[in-house]
Amino acid sequence: MGATPPLLALRAFVEVGQRGSIKAAAQALHVTSGAVSQQIRLLEDRVGVTLFTRERQGLRLTEAGASVHPALLQAFAQIAQAMQSLEQTKARPTLTVSTVATFAASWLVPRLGRFKQRHPKIEVRVEATSALVDMRQGRVDVALRHGLGAYPGLAVTRLMAPVLVPVARPGLVGSNAQLATPEDCLGYALLHDGDRADWPLWFAAHGVAPDARAERGTAFEDDFLLIRAAEAGQGLALVPQEYARDEIAAGRLVQVLAKPWPARFAYYLVTQPDARQRPEVKAFVDWILEEAQGPG
Template sequence: MVDYKLPPLNALRAFEAAARHLSIKNAADELCVTPSAVSQLLKTLELHLGVALFRRVNRGVFLTEAGQNYLPAVRNAFRQIAEATRRVATAPDTGILTVSVTPFFASAWLVPRLNDFQNIHPEIDLQVLTGKGLVDFSRDGVDLAIRHGLGRYPGLVSERLFAVEMIPVAAPSLAARFSAPTCSQDLTAWPHVHDVDRKDWYLWFQAQGIEDIGPPRGPAFDDSGLLLKAVLAGQGAGLVPAAMAILDLAEGRLVKLADVAWPEAYAYYLVRPETSCDRPKVTAFRAWILGCCASA
């Protein structure tokens, strides 16, 4: 048997992650280990190769020339393994379909509609992974992704699902405490729930030509799903994407406070590799979700 003297796989994974992030801590977070474990794996790899792959500067790391030369081959090897695994693991028209979505889209839009997809395609087991970062389709084992952005994903096929139009909503319990607003100006007196930058209501009022709204008060959240929960709990009026509020409005958990929508530049997109376009599982999910969005 030929001995290729390959380094440990875990050490290669740590190297690729640390090289991508240029951060031991971020690599550790991704791999679900401690920073010291990543450092030890990198040291093991460097001893195996007999060269330094990183320069440590303060709290950061930078690739040496040897590291820069080694990275493309390691990254390409992982991609080839992932793609070969994808081809071997399941038949193309049955089994598991893995979809990566943002947490807010999953909870507010996708999950309430999954019964419909499963009734139409009982042969497909949908696996939903949540995350806000970009997806490496060849490495992460993801078939499709839904992302909030401008739709510019080089090397990938992206299709717009729907634009994001922010509308003001509140829980019925909160709305009962105030007179029904007759114009946008009336909403300046309501308690507000904000995004983490506290700019959402300011921009919405500004779009209506209202400048004098005072300093932003009330709770703020860095997660849209938490913001929506706070609105549903009656903690303040909030601005949420119209498409995400359809079910809550229809079932009376929210009330719409004005018929004025503020359009964002961003939209929700269905994203996939070009190589997956002819796979029956992918085609089935694409047709279903585009149909849902078109009929909303």
């Protein structure tokens, strides 16, 4: 066996062993499933040992594979940590912030100029995505997540709770324009945000049992598109109250249920537990909490 370890093959082995799936490992490594399979075969040929057995639920480590996987997993984690330390020595610190596109466009981005004025040496990179990022990989420094605040193993601070209201075109729910309970919303077509998170979380927060109807319906990446669809009579939409205020005042929409928004259903600022010790992360956290408490 040569002295140089097959790093690509070992990385593929670690990812497949951790995830139990060639496809999931390929997605994590941003390569094709075929490339991962080839690396696993190369590694098994090199060491002369079978590392995985195939089962109905996916791939399982053999005894030999399981005996070395923890050490290799720790080794790659140490490499990632070392690379992160190198990146932190740059003259201009860089901060990567991940959040959903609507929040980035409507709230975060218009305010970033004030952060740059206060901290001109900190470069900010905003990732607008509905995907739930894995903070353990170290690629994202701060995540602004929309949900109920349950993010185990991470430092979580409540940022703000936008007031969302269920709205519809006048006449869609009958002449009285009001529903009696949150469950009544399930009897209508629901219009969703891009990641289909708002309605299911809203129902859960109001004690409604899980129901497949809560996840059905057309989804829109932008809240203003949601409002347009609701105005067209396509269903009920759950939108920020301030976005629908003009439409309600003009009679183009009606609020169909007078329910206060749950206090824990909010935007949360999420970081790794020790990340806020870094000056650039602390500066951003302090600034955004100040912005969230401001008048607008």
